[in-house]
Amino acid sequence: MNEEELQKRLIETFHLEMDEHLQVMSEVIPGMKFNSRDEDKLNLLFRAAHSLKGAARSVGNSQVEDICHVFESFLSELKKSDKLISKDDLATALKNLTALKRLRNSNSGEQILPKDNDLSKSLQQDEEETQRSLVRGAVNYANESIRLPSFILDDLLANTSELKLLVSSGNSVLENIGKVEKVLSHLCTSNRTEAIQDIDKASKMLSSLKEQTKKISSELQNRLKTLEKVVLKSRLKPISDACEPVQAFLRSEERTVNFEARGVHHSTDRYIVERLTTVLMHLARNSIEHGFEDTQERVRQGKAPHCKIEIEVRKEGRNIRLLYADDGKGIDRDRLRKAIVGLGDVSLNDDINLNVLFQPGVSTSEKVSKVSGRGVGLYAVQCAISEMRGSIAVESTPGNGIQFDLVIPQDLANFDVLIATVADTNIAIDPNHIEYTCSLPSSYKYKNVHNHLIEIEGKTYPIIELPPIFIGKATLAKAAIVLKHNSHKYVLIVDQLIGLESVIVRTLFEQIGESPGLSGAAIRDGRDIALLIDVAHVVSFNLTSPTRRGFTENTNIINKNSRTVLVVEDSITTRILEIAILEEAGYKVLSAEDGEKALALLHANNIDLVVSDVDMPIMNGFELTRKIRATSALKSIPVILLTARENSSDKLAGLEAGANAYMKKGQFDQSGLLEIIKGLIGQ
Structure with a gap:
């Protein structure tokens, strides 16, 4: 791809990204109510303005960058304050959106904006419609019987799930009471008359307690089901x-x-x-x-x-x-x-x-x-x-x-999964990724599989293995799960198939950090946990792991021996630019849009160097760098931070986090970046 083709692609990609950010703004701003405060909507607007500013900088569109900078600063001050959203605040947001839309709707998307005074005059023409929009929003708000922020519904649903787990715990207690009852019944065979009378009395009390607990548990389950249906229904949209x-x-x-x-x-x-x-x-x-x-x-x-x-x-x-x-x-x-x-x-x-x-x-x-x-x-x-x-x-x-x-x-609260065991560990797999399951003959031995292939029912499939960081190999190998991903089929060998179960899914990032191939914990009835497998990441692990040489989903894929650089950037426009520069220099490039996804790729692939943005959603570049340095398997990987931040304190923060180099994004020197990379890992 020559420079002209790259520039054309970047401009067109920027237009697409701008359209998406403007769509977010167009959906969020009219839904905001004055004399209220919705942190979720403020965060969405701030993220959109910030990302669009970075994308505009990548293609040299200073007009869009300037407007987004002003809009971002306005939203930043609004986020820092605790005040309710005023009519003037909404009018300001709408004015910024209007300015961006007018620029986007120009013939090239790069038309010079009017001078500040002319722009103010031009935007003033929209003031009447702006006020009408605000009034319409107020009327709609007044006519609603009740309006709950989405995070309240999310919290309510999460608490409902926790109550569900408590019911399971109560059932476990009920089971234990039954066991105690059996023990006491056995003691009734003792010859000591008084003890027998006391034990008999205790046994009757336990039986009564058992029946009461059954009744309470049943009623609690029924009420919980009703509550859950109401909450889920409130989240549904056609x-x-x-x-x-x-x-x-x-x-x-x-x-x-x-x-x-x-x-x-x-x-x-x-x-x-x-x-x-x-x-x-x-x-x-x-x-x-x-x-x-x-x-x-x-x-x-x-x-x-x-x-x-x-x-x-x-x-x-x-x-x-x-x-x-x-x-x-x-x-x-x-x-x-x-x-x-x-x-x-x-x-x-x-x-x-x-x-x-x-x-x-x-x-x-x-x-x-x-x-x-x-x-x-x-x-x-x-x-x-x-x-x-x-x-x-x-x-x-x-x-x-x-x-x-x-x-x-249909909903994300309850999740049906297939439960299986591998090396004494329970795993859970989304049935949407399963083609079918089958038993393996007793004569099957894992070591007999050649070239990571296995023949099942007359068809040959590549075998995938779970990343050894958290699960070992199947030892009994009694069953096979035929998985599907991007229309390719793979086989996962397991020790035992348990069956389909309805579970509650919880993330594990806060507890153990990002783990390749693991998307969360599936909490089963009785609070047992199964590890929820991320099929896409597991396939990626098998395609790229050096211990899986010869494994491929397509025999025509070319294995390159060039150094691998991971680009971490939330703006797709900037990401494409950086990827193009690195690929042109002969590097193999993987990419992620935030630090959390970058960690998953780092665990699943052999990465030689990381080039990361600083300001990203979910996990920023500073946090990513610190986690890389805190992980023994990753800590030696060089990290270069590219950022729009120009304060010396930010550069110091990046270097203290463990970055090997810190470069400013604004018109960054392409040759300088490549020289730094070459100095760190060669070419």
Whole structure:
């Protein structure tokens, strides 16, 4: 990729990122109420303004950067104070949003803004509408019978889950009382008359206590179920809410697109609906930008002149299945093959798996528009689906369109998992990642498996192993779980299959930090814990671990011996720029959007050096550096911090955290960065 092509890709990616941040602002600001305070919304706005500022700096867009800097400073002061949001505060937020939208809607996205006085005058024209928006918000607020911040619902749901665990503990106590009763009954055979009378009396009291406890436990469970249903219902939103922006988007397009949505009355968790909106918008943009033929070509092929997008939603047990389809030209496999070869991942061959479309940078588009064609959209879709604990698959027949099959949970409070044991450790796996399970013959021996392959029912699968950091190998090897990930199949050998169970999921990051392949703890009935396996990270571990040489999901993947650099950056525009610079210099590059995900990659891969942003969500660069230095297996990895912070105290903080170098982002010296990297790890 030459410099001109890179710059073009960066600008187009920046436009996409700007659109997404503006969408967040457009959704959050109108929903804020004056004389109230919503920390969640303030944090969302601050994050959007900060990330957009960093992205603008990466492409040299000083106008957007300046507005975001002012907006970010305003929000920072607002966050520091304890005051309620005023009408003036909302008006200021709307003015900043309007300025950013006007700049984005200019022909190039880089139009010079008016002078400060002209801008103020221009924005003043929107003041009347701004005030009307605020009044409408106040009226809506007054008409609502009750309005709860989302974090209260989250806390209420979490407490409900804890009560559920207490019920399980109560059942365990009940079981122990039964055991005591049996012991006392046995003592009744003693010859001591008085003791027998006392013991008999105690036995009757215990029996009575047992019955009372049963009754209380049963009533508590019933009340808890009712409470849980009410709380879950309050979090539900119809999937039609996620379809409305798609309909509005299609109506705004020049060409006519018939949109049909069936079964969208089904509801799911509001968190899922919000992310599903982003997913459907990405898919719709893909269809519009490069999925459909022109009208003349459609008629020539015997298709209806108007394009068609269909969404069908079905409830399947505790999951929601959503099918998205368009009737366009489908995937051009030859073009896809060339795109993949261009990235250096495979050689030319006839076996192309369509799920490579979800990899970053893969695109079959002949053109790059302001919202598509750079291989980012479907990667973002897969990331969003993973966050929802769901799965996605794609199918396409040339000339007959494309179909996406999404499976997502209906709620996130209760989770069905398959429980199995490996090396005396209970593990839990999301059934959405399971193709099927089977028993292994008693003659099976783990050491007999060659080249990490196993034949089951006439088919050969690669075997994956769990990262040894927290689980050993299966020793009994009585069963196999055939897992699916990105349409590839893998086999996990386990000692025993226990079965499907409904569990409550808890994160373990605060207790043990980030662990590769482990996404949390599945708390079972009776408070037993099973380790919840992150299938995607486990597959990544097997693909990259030096102890798994020869393991691959695709025999055409090229193994490179170049040094590996991990780029950690929340702005996709900046991330792409840094990746391009490093790859051009001959380094293999992995990337993460925050420190927490970076730690997972560090544990699962052989990383030679880390280049990290400082200001990131979840875990910032300082925290990431400290955790790297505190982990024996990682502490020798060099870390370079790139940041917009210019204070000497910030640089000192970075170096004290353990960074090997600290560089300013603003117009950073590309050759200087490469020289530092070369000095630390060579080339």
